[in-house]
Amino acid sequence: MRVFLSEQMNAKRLSRRRFLFFSTIFVLTSLATWFMADLLWRGGINGVEVLLLLLFVILFAHIAAGFCTALVGFYVINRGGDSSRISTTLPAGEDWPLASTAIVMPVFNEDVSRVFEGLRVIYRSVQETKKLEHFDFFILSDSNEPNQWIQEEVAWTELCKQVDGFGRIFYRKRRQSINKKAGNVADFLRRWGRRYRYMVVLDADSIMTGRALVQLVAMMEKNPHVGIIQTPPRIVNGETLYSRLQSFANRLYSPLFLAGLNYWQQHDGNYWGHNAIIRIQPFIDHCSLPDLPGSEPFGGRILSHDFVEAALMRRAGWAVWLASDIEGSYEEGPPTLIDSAKRDRRWCQGNMQHAWLLTTKGFRPANRFHFLMGVMGYVSSPLWLLFMLLSTIHVFSEVTSLDPVDPRAQDYTSLMGYDFKVPEAFTLFVFTMLLIFLPKVVSIVVTIGRREEVLRYGGSVRLILSAVLEVFLSALLAPVNMLFNSKFVISILLGQGVSWVTQKRGADNDGTDWREAIITHGGQTAFGLVWGISSFILSPVFFWWLSPVIIGIVFSIPVSIFLGKAEFGRRARTLGIFLTPEETFPPYELKKLQQNLAECYRHLPPFEPLRRDYGLLQAVLDPYVNAMHVALLRQRRTSAEAREWFMQLRRRLLSEGPDKFSTKEKMALLLDADSMIWLHRELWSCPASALAEWWRLAMRQYNVLTAEPNTALYR
Amino acid sequence: MEAWNEAYVRAEDYLRAHRIHNRLHSSRLIQKILERAALRHEQNPTIDPTTAVAEETETMMDRWFADVLDERGQAHERIAVDGRLALLLCDGSQKWPYAFLDEDRIPEDFAKAMRAGVIQAGPDLAISSMVPRPIDLGAIPEAAGETLERFEQWPMLRMLFLWLLFAGALGAIFNATR
Numbered sequence: 001m002r003v004f005l006s007e008q009m010n011a012k013r014l015s016r017r018r019f020l021f022f023s024t025i026f027v028l029t030s031l032a033t034w035f036m037a038d039l040l041w042r043g044g045i046n047g048v049e050v051l052l053l054l055l056f057v058i059l060f061a062h063i064a065a066g067f068c069t070a071l072v073g074f075y076v077i078n079r080g081g082d083s084s085r086i087s088t089t090l091p092a093g094e095d096w097p098l099a100s101t102a103i104v105m106p107v108f109n110e111d112v113s114r115v116f117e118g119l120r121v122i123y124r125s126v127q128e129t130k131k132l133e134h135f136d137f138f139i140l141s142d143s144n145e146p147n148q149w150i151q152e153e154v155a156w157t158e159l160c161k162q163v164d165g166f167g168r169i170f171y172r173k174r175r176q177s178i179n180k181k182a183g184n185v186a187d188f189l190r191r192w193g194r195r196y197r198y199m200v201v202l203d204a205d206s207i208m209t210g211r212a213l214v215q216l217v218a219m220m221e222k223n224p225h226v227g228i229i230q231t232p233p234r235i236v237n238g239e240t241l242y243s244r245l246q247s248f249a250n251r252l253y254s255p256l257f258l259a260g261l262n263y264w265q266q267h268d269g270n271y272w273g274h275n276a277i278i279r280i281q282p283f284i285d286h287c288s289l290p291d292l293p294g295s296e297p298f299g300g301r302i303l304s305h306d307f308v309e310a311a312l313m314r315r316a317g318w319a320v321w322l323a324s325d326i327e328g329s330y331e332e333g334p335p336t337l338i339d340s341a342k343r344d345r346r347w348c349q350g351n352m353q354h355a356w357l358l359t360t361k362g363f364r365p366a367n368r369f370h371f372l373m374g375v376m377g378y379v380s381s382p383l384w385l386l387f388m389l390l391s392t393i394h395v396f397s398e399v400t401s402l403d404p405v406d407p408r409a410q411d412y413t414s415l416m417g418y419d420f421k422v423p424e425a426f427t428l429f430v431f432t433m434l435l436i437f438l439p440k441v442v443s444i445v446v447t448i449g450r451r452e453e454v455l456r457y458g459g460s461v462r463l464i465l466s467a468v469l470e471v472f473l474s475a476l477l478a479p480v481n482m483l484f485n486s487k488f489v490i491s492i493l494l495g496q497g498v499s500w501v502t503q504k505r506g507a508d509n510d511g512t513d514w515r516e517a518i519i520t521h522g523g524q525t526a527f528g529l530v531w532g533i534s535s536f537i538l539s540p541v542f543f544w545w546l547s548p549v550i551i552g553i554v555f556s557i558p559v560s561i562f563l564g565k566a567e568f569g570r571r572a573r574t575l576g577i578f579l580t581p582e583e584t585f586p587p588y589e590l591k592k593l594q595q596n597l598a599e600c601y602r603h604l605p606p607f608e609p610l611r612r613d614y615g616l617l618q619a620v621l622d623p624y625v626n627a628m629h630v631a632l633l634r635q636r637r638t639s640a641e642a643r644e645w646f647m648q649l650r651r652r653l654l655s656e657g658p659d660k661f662s663t664k665e666k667m668a669l670l671l672d673a674d675s676m677i678w679l680h681r682e683l684w685s686c687p688a689s690a691l692a693e694w695w696r697l698a699m700r701q702y703n704v705l706t707a708e709p710n711t712a713l714y715r
Numbered sequence: 716m717e718a719w720n721e722a723y724v725r726a727e728d729y730l731r732a733h734r735i736h737n738r739l740h741s742s743r744l745i746q747k748i749l750e751r752a753a754l755r756h757e758q759n760p761t762i763d764p765t766t767a768v769a770e771e772t773e774t775m776m777d778r779w780f781a782d783v784l785d786e787r788g789q790a791h792e793r794i795a796v797d798g799r800l801a802l803l804l805c806d807g808s809q810k811w812p813y814a815f816l817d818e819d820r821i822p823e824d825f826a827k828a829m830r831a832g833v834i835q836a837g838p839d840l841a842i843s844s845m846v847p848r849p850i851d852l853g854a855i856p857e858a859a860g861e862t863l864e865r866f867e868q869w870p871m872l873r874m875l876f877l878w879l880l881f882a883g884a885l886g887a888i889f890n891a892t893r
């Protein structure tokens with residue numbers, strides 16, 4: 001295979017590829033628009049029909065873009081792979097030269113055990129490659145919950161002790177969390193960026209193997225004009241049916257899309273925010289994020305920083321690549337439909353902001369296309385909804401018209417003067433379905449063609465059964481996601497927030513509870529019922545056309561609960577449904593992570609009355625945690641007024657307990673080294689009568705809890 | 716007597732919080748602490764026994780940490796934090812269960828391990844400046860941005876616009892369905 005170096009990029013060849021890709025989108029959209037226009041035009045066209053046609057063109061072009069990516073991906077895979085991949089620049093069998101690299105993991109109130117066990121696995125995996133001396137690891141915490149913060153400190157110390165990682169694994173907690181994740185990483189770069197040539201950005205749930213990390217650094221060293229290399233993380237470790245469904249779909253269908261993306265974007269790739277390597281100096285020089293006009297949610301600080309950083313890197317002339325074929329990059333997905341919607345709410349706001357940047361001077365067309373696709377990922381939902389509601393109105397006007405016309409579904413297809421005895425609406429429907437489902441079918445066929453690969457999915461029968469179920473469940477979920485996203489887009493445009501129901505976890509702690517599902521999906525169900533009934537009254541034929549959408553919406557509550565249960569996920573796994581190669585033959589790192597986490601979660605959670613403020617309890621009461629916490633704090637000079645305020649707060653904490661303290665007050669105390677030293681000393685020297693009952697209980701219970709050596713990476 | 720019992724329990728709790736689980740060693744230490752606290756109490760009977768015990772423990776620990784770490788003359792705040800941290804990092808209470816607060820004999824390997832324990836939350840700073848470069852959003856977003864910012868200054872105008880939009884949508888639906 002010919003090695004294709006990024007600096008030897010053949011502009012003509014790339015233009016040809018892009019011309020082919022975008023022309024196919026254009027041709028497919030034009031063809032579908034022809035059918036749709038013909039369908040609407042018979043008997044004249046009115047305002048609603050013009051609007052319908054306009055929406056159809058936008059929505060169909062969006063679908064066609066996805067289809068063409070997969071189509072090109074199929075072409076590439078069928079040819080045995082693309083010669084123009086960044087990974088081909090690495091010669092096999094050589095001892096690749098590496099450079100200083102920081103592996104940074106920004107965290108914000110995450111499951112501490114998962115974060116640090118994940119880091120342990122990555123650290124050990126890098127150690128296995130015998131290249132550890134090139135890597136430093138940073139936990140960049142923005143956690144603003146006292147419990148999380150103290151647990152992170154304890155877990156960091158324990159991890160460093162256990163893997164001898166002091167001086168190589170670092171922990172930094174920001175006093176003020178400015179500008180969220182982008183600000184967190186920027187703060188790291190301002191403090192320590194110059195010490196490293198590269199940084200690998202991970203999410204709290206990311207796992208990367210040592211080999212993948214070494215490969216990434218080696219690729220950067222080999223290609224000095226590359227600014228970012230993004231790996232495609234595979235979704236793993238799903239337990240609920242929902243997360244396993246996402247994991248299966250990601251694993252089965254993504255190779256086609258990734259190969260297609262790499263085919264046309266090449267060095268104009270995108271950055272997805274994590275599991276990517278970044279050349280630090282150009283990132284510092286060019287990728288600091290500007291503010292957008294106006295204020296949040298639509299303007300202000302850029303929330304989805306990754307796309308913008310890729311565009312800024314490209315604007316400065318640095319290449320951005322997608323290493324679509326690199327193995328050993330993983331992440332976890334949301335466990336339930338509602339969790340997924342909560343994540344989408346954040347992403348939606350970030351992607352909507354990208355609309356500002358579509359016409360920014362100096363950005364590459366490929367980056368503009370990425371921005372547009374990101375915006376369309378969410379804006380397409382309200383457009384689909386509008387399209388279907390307008391269709392309902394259209395049917396209503398047809399039915400109530402004094403001169404009713406036969407339903408269009410019975411009109412035959414006419415193309416270029418030729419008539420086909422097939423209803424035109426049906427032709428258009430089949431054409432649309434083909435674009436949506438053909439990539440899935442092709443992915444299955446490609447996978448079945450590889451015997452070893454099929455076994456990793458549990459065999460061809462299970463693979464096909466899983467794929468059929470995936471298509472069915474995705475069809476149920478699509479309209480629900482459409483309603484969620486429509487709500488998010490509208491709320492963002494109106495400058496409103498979206499409130500979520502706090503989960504009331506049951507004893508089994510398993511997925512979405514009924515209360516949460518009813519409150520979250522209740523409005524959707526009611527909307528679906530009204531829409532379905534009114535459509536049926538208007539025109540039963542139209543109702544049946546609409547039924548795939550209505551069914552998903554009406555049954556959103558039971559579907560959400562069913563998919564959110566880990567029990568069903570485990571049962572499906574036993575039956576071989578939605579199996580992925582990472583489940584049947586898990587890589588060592590993922591297996592080890594699961595074992596370690598199982599060990600962590602065996603620890604009993606803290607005693608119930610003390611649980612809410614256990615972090616504060618440890619930081620004040622435990623001599624070691626107190627010393628470690630104080631050692632990690634920076635000494636500050638405070639004014640006389642502040643000292644007086646702190647003194648009142650400390651006394652109140654010991655005499656009243658932490659129940660009446662706000663999180664802000666607790667954090668203030670935890671951030672003040674003098675207060676923490678004073679509190680520890682006073683707590684242990686005060687007679688019991690001077691202490692709140694909560695502290696007396698804490699002292700009695702803490703000795704029970706620390707009866708065994710403290711291994712710390714507990715929940 | 717009740718107050719001394721409480722003081723005894725407090726000393727025992729504090730040692731256990733240091734993971735000193737060896738009963739024999741713990742009892743010896745508590746006895747020593749109580750004797751010293753009793754002497755202090757004799758000199759100053761107003762002091763609460765629990766407080767006296769805590770202060771004696773603190774004094775003993777400060778002195779012992781200073782000896783082990785070879786860092787004499789430090790303020791209590793400094794030596795107490797350094798000492799406990801060093802003990803945590805070398806797992807002193809587990810690996811040398813009889814060494815804690817032993818004023819007569821400090822095992823050489825234990826002292827070495829205590830002095831070796833360093834906590835480093837981050838490497839040495841290498842400060843960089845990272846400032847946003849000017850960005851030209853293009854004519855349309857710039858104009859839209861200015862309009863939006865003007866809108867944000869007049870919340871009433873924004874509300875009026877939204878109501879007009881809503882009324883317009885209602886009107887359009889009404890017109891389309893007639």
